[in-house]
Amino acid sequence: MVKQRATIDDVARAAGVSKSLVSFALNGKPGVAPQSRDRILRAAGELGWVPSVRARSLTTARAYALGLVIARDPAVISEDSFFPAFIAGIEAALAPVGQALVLSMVPDERAEHETYRQLVAHDRVDGVILTDLRESDSRVPLLRELGLLAVTLGHPQQHSEFPAVSVDDAPGIRAAVDHLVDLGHRRIAHVAGSSGMLHAARRSMAFSEALTLHGLRPDLVVEADFTAQGGAKATRDLLALEHPPTAIVYANDPMALAGMGVAQRLGLRVPEDLSVTGFDGGEAGRHNFPALTTVVTSVQEWGGASARALLSLIAGLDVADSELDPARLVVRESTASPVQHRASRALSAEKSIA
Amino acid sequence: MVKQRATIDDVARAAGVSKSLVSFALNGKPGVAPQSRDRILRAAGELGWVPSVRARSLTTARAYALGLVIARDPAVISEDSFFPAFIAGIEAALAPVGQALVLSMVPDERAEHETYRQLVAHDRVDGVILTDLRESDSRVPLLRELGLLAVTLGHPQQHSEFPAVSVDDAPGIRAAVDHLVDLGHRRIAHVAGSSGMLHAARRSMAFSEALTLHGLRPDLVVEADFTAQGGAKATRDLLALEHPPTAIVYANDPMALAGMGVAQRLGLRVPEDLSVTGFDGGEAGRHNFPALTTVVTSVQEWGGASARALLSLIAGLDVADSELDPARLVVRESTASPVQHRASRALSAEKSIA
DNA sequence: CTGAAAGCGCTTACAG
DNA sequence: CTGAAAGCGCTTACAG
Numbered sequence: 001m002v003k004q005r006a007t008i009d010d011v012a013r014a015a016g017v018s019k020s021l022v023s024f025a026l027n028g029k030p031g032v033a034p035q036s037r038d039r040i041l042r043a044a045g046e047l048g049w050v051p052s053v054r055a056r057s058l059t060t061a062r063a064y065a066l067g068l069v070i071a072r073d074p075a076v077i078s079e080d081s082f083f084p085a086f087i088a089g090i091e092a093a094l095a096p097v098g099q100a101l102v103l104s105m106v107p108d109e110r111a112e113h114e115t116y117r118q119l120v121a122h123d124r125v126d127g128v129i130l131t132d133l134r135e136s137d138s139r140v141p142l143l144r145e146l147g148l149l150a151v152t153l154g155h156p157q158q159h160s161e162f163p164a165v166s167v168d169d170a171p172g173i174r175a176a177v178d179h180l181v182d183l184g185h186r187r188i189a190h191v192a193g194s195s196g197m198l199h200a201a202r203r204s205m206a207f208s209e210a211l212t213l214h215g216l217r218p219d220l221v222v223e224a225d226f227t228a229q230g231g232a233k234a235t236r237d238l239l240a241l242e243h244p245p246t247a248i249v250y251a252n253d254p255m256a257l258a259g260m261g262v263a264q265r266l267g268l269r270v271p272e273d274l275s276v277t278g279f280d281g282g283e284a285g286r287h288n289f290p291a292l293t294t295v296v297t298s299v300q301e302w303g304g305a306s307a308r309a310l311l312s313l314i315a316g317l318d319v320a321d322s323e324l325d326p327a328r329l330v331v332r333e334s335t336a337s338p339v340q341h342r343a344s345r346a347l348s349a350e351k352s353i354a
Numbered sequence: 355m356v357k358q359r360a361t362i363d364d365v366a367r368a369a370g371v372s373k374s375l376v377s378f379a380l381n382g383k384p385g386v387a388p389q390s391r392d393r394i395l396r397a398a399g400e401l402g403w404v405p406s407v408r409a410r411s412l413t414t415a416r417a418y419a420l421g422l423v424i425a426r427d428p429a430v431i432s433e434d435s436f437f438p439a440f441i442a443g444i445e446a447a448l449a450p451v452g453q454a455l456v457l458s459m460v461p462d463e464r465a466e467h468e469t470y471r472q473l474v475a476h477d478r479v480d481g482v483i484l485t486d487l488r489e490s491d492s493r494v495p496l497l498r499e500l501g502l503l504a505v506t507l508g509h510p511q512q513h514s515e516f517p518a519v520s521v522d523d524a525p526g527i528r529a530a531v532d533h534l535v536d537l538g539h540r541r542i543a544h545v546a547g548s549s550g551m552l553h554a555a556r557r558s559m560a561f562s563e564a565l566t567l568h569g570l571r572p573d574l575v576v577e578a579d580f581t582a583q584g585g586a587k588a589t590r591d592l593l594a595l596e597h598p599p600t601a602i603v604y605a606n607d608p609m610a611l612a613g614m615g616v617a618q619r620l621g622l623r624v625p626e627d628l629s630v631t632g633f634d635g636g637e638a639g640r641h642n643f644p645a646l647t648t649v650v651t652s653v654q655e656w657g658g659a660s661a662r663a664l665l666s667l668i669a670g671l672d673v674a675d676s677e678l679d680p681a682r683l684v685v686r687e688s689t690a691s692p693v694q695h696r697a698s699r700a701l702s703a704e705k706s707i708a
Numbered sequence: 709c710t711g712a713a714a715g716c717g718c719t720t721a722c723a724g
Numbered sequence: 725c726t727g728a729a730a731g732c733g734c735t736t737a738c739a740g
Contacts, residue, residue: 081432
């Protein structure tokens with residue numbers, strides 16, 4: 001049996017006051033006599049009254065929900081461990097405050113815009129979290145046009161009035177490069193994510209800077225698209241070079257794992273013949289053989305911090321840009337000193353020329 | 355600039371009719387003069403009017419949203435490619451009808467119950483999709499108590515008045531076993547998922563039946579928990595046996611991949627020394643070396659079918675149990691004929707005793 | 709400090 | 725076929 005839910009009227013009657021006072025008391029407004037407040041709260045408790053979000057939404061013009069729109073091919077998104085952890089973090093921040101997460105997964109950018117419009121047209125959310133920021137991201141002006149509040153993961157390239165919640169990828173990439181150089185690698189390649197994505201570009205730039213700092217030329221950078229398939233292709237291209245790299249820094253784990261598969265298929269040993277590092281490390285890399293050396297970030301905390309920032313923004317507070325713990329390297333088994341063979345000999349020759 | 359949204363009053367005024375008539379026209383109720391209907395629809399179109407979901411929710415006592423509560427450790431869920439694809443399928447079914455998906459990810463069963471209660475208390479959803487059915491699943495009676503509609507993925511063990519949308523795992527497992535037996539394997543093990551989960555039990559039972567059908571004894575079944583770590587441990591245990599298996603059928607891909615890693619770490623070649631099959635195959639297995647032979651199901655379609663069934667149920671229709679395409683085997687590289695060595699010789703000896 | 713009233717934007721009997 | 729009115733369950737000025 002589903003019993004009728006109590007309403008504010010039931011509580012008012014039980015407490016012997018008006019609806020207004022019940023509303024004030026429950027919303028913690030000042031100017032309610034302590035005894036009235038007690039009586040009201042007790043009555044509400046006894047009746048098990050929870051204010052109707054529907055009614056509140058109508059009067060306050062708020063949805064009490066946050067939105068997350070993920071624009072990726074579903075086949076691809078399942079490779080990536082980022083979103084589940086990120087969503088878990090959001091969830092943990094929302095549950096205690098009685099807010100909900102409305103999730104959309106769309107295949108492309110067109111559907112993405114349509115989804116944001118629908119979200120607004122149907123008043124589903126009070127704000128959204130923008131992930132996977134892109135070059136001159138069309139979502140920033142779109143949301144502004146729609147009047148939807150947002151926080152961005154990292155700083156957009158263009159002007160944005162939305163707070164950014166960021167994690168610095170660079171230290172992780174730098175640490176990966178330092179680690180490889182320490183091991184004796186001189187010919188280090190990078191398989192980047194789609195250059196249209198800001199975090200891909202950032203990682204790529206960090207890679208080049210780190211190499212330059214070591215006096216090495218960042219001339220082995222191949223753009224892929226964050227997918228296993230793209231990572232595999234990029235790796236095949238790199239290994240087909242006359243002077244193939246002895247180490248590859250990948251922009252994410254799925255590409256690194258697929259790249260490792262390609263190398264092994266070609267008869268190379270990892271890490272003896274090829275060292276490999278990933279990024280955003282999940283469980284898959286840990287149980288691979290060899291276990292993947294990777295760069296990790298606190299994805300779950302990022303989700304929580306983003307949600308809280310957005311909630312504050314919605315509440316009308318000033319929220320400043322914030323920065324979480326930077327990415328850091330976790331060394332496992334896929335990196336080692338290069339064995340002296342053709343590729344590295346070729347490198348020495350090149351170095352003496354440089 | 356955010357312009358004020360049009361309301362039903364604006365449309366009524368523009369069309370020169372009452373609000374009631376606008377409401378009737380828009381909801382396709384009978385008994386509206388064709389010309390009035392036209393006038394109203396045109397006015398609505400010109401004003402860009404979309405009925406407020408908030409107001410409709412309050413009057414119709416509907417949320418126009420579906421819920422999905424995932425109860426898994428976030429570190430673990432990201433290994434599994436099931437949910438992203440499943441959610442994409444739900445999304446594709448909901449978007450055209452203007453409904454939303456409210457997603458919750460919770461770490462354990464206690465939080466899970468609390469989440470369902472909150473979903474109901476806050477009127478967030480009209481129904482939920484129950485995944486990962488468990489033995490004597492406490493969610494079935496809970497939802498009944500809460501008066502929340504639902505569809506289940508597969509049939510619960512206990513009595514349930516909720517429609518079931520099912521995919522038969524058995525043919526896939528059977529095909530995997532047949533394939534291995536055809537290759538010459540006689541000592542085939544199974545690494546099962548958590549026995550408390552119905553689909554784990556079903557896969558395990560299908561495995562045993564298939565083996566029995568071939569006159570083999572299903573005595574090498576180890577229970578794990580669907581995680582890479584659990585799969586790795588189960589594999590270590592199996593390979594430490596005096597007469598280790600020559601092939602292992604895993605209940606999902608993350609366990610299979612981790613198991614393969616364990617075997618390779620022990621110096622075994624896959625598939626020469628050990629054949630391996632997975633389940634619910636995603637991209638990761640395809641790019642592994644060797645590529646994982648696995649059982650696939652149409653996860654995305656499952657999501658769509660579930661959402662549509664639930665929508666029908668909420669609309670008050672009778673919805674029957676339904677069955678989608680059964681799971682099927684995809685042979686890749688991780689399976690081959692066993693090489694004749696100690697383990698298989700030992701097996702022959704055992705067979706002659708049996 | 710408290711109550712009566714209006715209003716949020718719809719839907720739905722009820723008359724006509 | 726159509727309109728006036730009440731109601732969904734809250735919040736929020738406005739009086740007092």
